[in-house]
Amino acid sequence: MALATPNWHIHRDADHLAQALAEAIARIAAESIAQRGAFHLVLAGGHTPASTYARLPQLGRRWQDWHLYYGDERYLPPGHPERNDSMVEAQWTGKVPIPAQQHHRLALVDDPEAAAVAYARILPPQDFDLVLLGLGEDGHCASLFPGHALGLDAGAPAVLAVDNAAKPPPRRITLSGWRLLRSRKRFFVVTGAAKAAAISRWRAGEPLPAAQLGAGAEVWMDPEAARWPTP
Numbered sequence: 001m002a003l004a005t006p007n008w009h010i011h012r013d014a015d016h017l018a019q020a021l022a023e024a025i026a027r028i029a030a031e032s033i034a035q036r037g038a039f040h041l042v043l044a045g046g047h048t049p050a051s052t053y054a055r056l057p058q059l060g061r062r063w064q065d066w067h068l069y070y071g072d073e074r075y076l077p078p079g080h081p082e083r084n085d086s087m088v089e090a091q092w093t094g095k096v097p098i099p100a101q102q103h104h105r106l107a108l109v110d111d112p113e114a115a116a117v118a119y120a121r122i123l124p125p126q127d128f129d130l131v132l133l134g135l136g137e138d139g140h141c142a143s144l145f146p147g148h149a150l151g152l153d154a155g156a157p158a159v160l161a162v163d164n165a166a167k168p169p170p171r172r173i174t175l176s177g178w179r180l181l182r183s184r185k186r187f188f189v190v191t192g193a194a195k196a197a198a199i200s201r202w203r204a205g206e207p208l209p210a211a212q213l214g215a216g217a218e219v220w221m222d223p224e225a226a227r228w229p230t231p
């Protein structure tokens with residue numbers, strides 16, 4: 001069966017993309033809080049969203065109603081510079097009063113499997129308001145890597161432990177495909193020439209992990225990522 005195509009958006013450059021995406025997040029937060037009293041946001045990790053997060057302290061309001069979750073986290077000790085929450089803290093959450101109990105970081109319990117089970121317990125019962133995802137050069141998103149379980153069936157756990165990830169560090173946890181799909185909106189943020197081949201393969205219909213989550217998603221790209229080289 002053909003995979004549903006997302007909506008592709010090319011922005012003028014990475015700076016304009018970061019500004020527009022930060023404004024969109026702040027707008028969706030305000031709408032969610034006005035309509036349902038809270039904003040449940042899943043964060044992308046890696047380097048790409050850092051410049052978007054850095055703009056949020058200026059744009060966000062009513063931080064007491066924001067609830068943050070991680071689409072994936074590296075199984076590393078708190079404060080480790082390669083953890084996704086270290087980047088988020090440095091760029092954004094260290095500068096605004098989001099209640100600590102609503103900023104859901106990965107706790108390092110016994111092993112990644114136990115950490116995944118513990119993280120699944122803190123997820124909200126309802127759909128997320130917005131899920132942010134990046135794109136790896138191999139087509140992964142969150143820590144759903146090619147050749148690994150994607151957890152797309154509703155019977156799969158909401159959070160998966162990952163071992164032997166193709167990108168370091170090898171041990172991670174990730175929200176599963178079906179749990180990421182339980183969202184009102186999904187935005188991919190993709191910048192830089194290194195991502196152009198993965199975007200091209202996605203557009204050509206390859207069943208990359210990101211493509212499996214593409215139905216109804218918006219893909220925000222800069223011109224370098226959107227160069228469509230021949231796969």
Ligand SMILES: O=C1O[C@H](COP(=O)(O)O)[C@@H](O)[C@H](O)[C@H]1O
Pocket residue numbers: 044045046047048049071072073074084133134135136137141142143167
């Ligand atoms: O390892 C990861 O990779 C992807 C892409 O990261 P980037 O540095 O190329 O932006 C990211 O979306 C994911 O959250 C992260 O853990």
